[in-house]
Amino acid sequence: MTEGKRNPIIAEWLNGLSTGDRDEARVAALRATNQLNALRVSSELGVGNFPDNVLTAWAIEIVRAHRVVNQSESAFIEEARNKGWTWEQIRDRLGFQSLEVAKGRQEALALELERTQPPNIPGAYS
Known part of the structure; x- marks a missing residue:
């Protein structure tokens, strides 16, 4: 993932995240940020299951x-x-x-x- 280029596997996984209406703004922010940061924050918040391909x-x-x-x-x-x-x-x-x-x-x-x-x-x- 070079600057400006997003990994399609990670992008697809992030697009599939959902934590309910109350946290949708948080999930939208994760989708928009640097993918490595988004993965780290998702892990810390426990908002997703990480399959092997991710x-x-x-x-x-x-x-x-x-x-x-x-x-x-x-x-x-x-x-x-x-x-x-x-x-x-x-x-x-x-x-x-x-x-x-x-x-x-x-x-x-x-x-x-x-x-x-x-x-x-x-x-x-x-």
């Missing part, structure tokens, strides 16, 4: 979202370093606990991005 679609959207964030974080670190930012600045801006974690993050991101390449995650990018 759970599978949810997992796929999590993988996709992680990948986008990881790509962005990797690019940010590279740009910040190219602009002369110190590892201390990067640590502070991204909230890392230590310099060692900040310095090791690029390598960890590279490994995670390799792991989540489209051919490595069945169904995630079809």
Whole structure:
């Protein structure tokens, strides 16, 4: 689910939600929001039963979202370093606990991005 694009399985499930007239505004809000947020809130509120196909679609959207964030974080670190930012600045801006974690993050991101390449995650990018 990229920005502006909705997963049809999740959309269909959200469209089928109904909690009665008194909560219809809440359900309408869930349908209109980001699908990952809608699924989380639905789970927290107990407003729906999650069949396997919805759970599978949810997992796929999590993988996709992680990948986008990881790509962005990797690019940010590279740009910040190219602009002369110190590892201390990067640590502070991204909230890392230590310099060692900040310095090791690029390598960890590279490994995670390799792991989540489209051919490595069945169904995630079809």
